[in-house]
Amino acid sequence: MSETMQSAEPRVGVYVCHCGINIAAKVDIAAVVEFAKTLPYVIVVRDYKFMCSDPGQELLQQDIKELGLNRIVVASCSPLMHEATFRHATEAAGLNQFYFQMANIREHVSWVTADKALATRKSQALVSAAVRRVVLNEPLEHQKVPVKPNVLVVGGGIAGIHAALTLANAGKQVTLVEREPTIGGHMAKFDKTFPTLDCAACILTPKMSMVRSHPNITMLTYAEVVGVEGYVGNFTVKVKKKARYVHEELCVGCNECVEACVYKEGRFTDTFNEGLSKRKPVYMPFPQATPSVVLIDPESCIELKTGKCKKQCATACTRNAIDFTMTDEIVALEVGAIIIATGFQTFDATRIPQYGYGKFPNVYTSLEVERLVNASGPTGGEVQLRDGSTPKRVGIIHCVGSRDEKTNRHCSRVCCMYSLKLAHLIHERTDAEVYNLYIDMRTPGKGYEEFYDKLLKEGVNFIRGRAAEVTDWTVTPEEEGKLVIRAEDTLIGVVRRIPVDMVVLSVGLEAHADADEVRRLFNISCSKEGWFLERHPKLAPVSTFTDGIFIAGACQGPKDIPDTVAQAGAAVAEALALVDRGFVELEPNTAFITKELCSGCHTCIAMCPFSAIRYNKEAGVAEINPALCKGCGTCVAACPSGAAQQHLFTDEQIFQEIEGVLNYV
């Protein structure tokens, strides 16, 4: 069929979409239709309310069959939105799908142009370009490439854990890579979860233990992805396993070595407890750490720093698990799909100096208080001030590093709810008077508003207004020895001074400081704030612009645990859809060499970043391996003789498009 099509005179059908009023309100559809009728080879022009709908697709399919159309142009939205839709419709009507061309008159015209007459002209020019170009389109076939069945999950927080377990339960071999020495992420630090007040450990640690014991999961902790090569379905990933100085397979987590360490007491910052306690150079991150394996910190270990330690830890280990000669190790993985679930970091409260964090000892971040209320935390769940006393009055300041022009403009989504939860827990444990200072109370979620109601009834105080400062400058006797929160109470219109013993700063969620490096590693995009960018905010929320790489959890934007788990499930579904199909169809926009025109100058060979071009000595010409070509077209642009061309983007097609867009009517 395609042969007859090729030789036949082009018969173009043009379909102009109203997109409801998205296009029609700004573009004179009738004028575009009339204009399109004057373009060469155009047989029929129609317009329809929604071309992407079934009746819209049927319009062009019917015309292909009845009018013998062999080229289709749809003027509607972005090709990134619906090119695939219309290609399928074209193919289903018996025409090769690459005889289709799209003109983007929504994102690039109607949505961005103020003047209707000018928007109409711009649409006409884009339709003219598409018609000129489609005439030169050729029939092509998708290249089928097999997909590797294994999946990599990056990040061992609740998103990564849920994704890895679900994939493993579906029978896939999964590698879970976590940068910290244990999986668990932020959730492992929490005591209770809102709004149900489920014990976080009770719902998380069984999942962590399942990850460890699942036969289909390989867990690489204290490890980082350092290299990603390949493409959808066929990624080669390099993971650096940092030296723990403890053999994971030998260590049973008995902690004898920790006991034996020459440091009798912990001397170094325990990051798991947010710096509220000290650890030794050899340590277990936390009692339920998974894997249950100790590690030695080379920054603080005397043996690793100076080589002059009695090494009592090694002597104490009956299993000889400690090995000071251990070095970083590179592990290579072959996977078909990658799920990125690298989470978030909390806002650095010292960036807002007026709240006194780092200056006043009893100003805490919310994450520190999560550790204080946690039964396995540094105080065994007792809410204490730095001097060990129990606070009688506590102020919780919302939106610290959120909804703020000076720091982060976004709402971190979880802070209202976790502040309510902390208010409840503090009130329950200490009977303290608790004040919540909020801008707006945001509780959109199942059972969230009800939880807020419950807090109101519990007698927690709510003051609507952004706190101005936290100060130790006292003016009344009752403020003596306390911290004073100054804030405008916008509901009664007065500035209030609230004396408290403890201030909790509800710090917002931010993208990791190194999100940009991670993004580059995986060749995905991120927003200006550093959140990884989804392919489409509504219809492809876990896909990225790089096929085969999916995102889940707070690395995509602030979200709570239920949303994170749901998103992890969605990412798994997308990954399974890819690997279970067993093959991918690659866009046939590869480059090719016309032998007759090639002088064998080698220019293109140096251009190719994928080593897809080689020189054929016998023939004296360059040859492109379509399986390696990714379709960037850099070699085509460099070829001095025009021998290198790119399918779907030949020089002639682009020249026609240039002429078309310059066709100002």
Add this chain to the structure above:
Amino acid sequence: MSDTPAFEPRIVAFFCNWCTYTAADLAGTARLTYAPNVRVVRIMCSGRLDPQFVVTALRQGADGVLIGGCHPGDCHYQEGNYKMLRRFHLLKRMLKQFGIDDQRVRLEWISASEGDKVQRVINEMVAQVRDLGPLALVGKPTPHPDASEKHAAA
């Protein structure tokens, strides 16, 4: 436009599929209005930009050409934007030798999340080329409306 005597520049833009074209889509989704003078030709990578495309656009009646690619280090194809950057510098030198003001050709790195940058760059460029005035090439063809070509093709 024929009613207004003021000069309205014609600008052809070449945007890479992965960053700048997507950013232009984002500008649309965010309803950021900008000057309608720029018409976008999508290429997979800015590395596909053959300097001939720029020259052809100018010859066919464009008063300016805008090129948009991924930020350095962000190319979907590793280094296509760097390859284009080298050609771009050479191209500008060549255009100067032809007596074409090199401000008529502009290169911008615009990532997929920078819809506002698309708006700003396009508005700036349209204003700039409007100030420069029409590109007066000797023997420059007047673009024919396609209507007359239909008969030629038939």
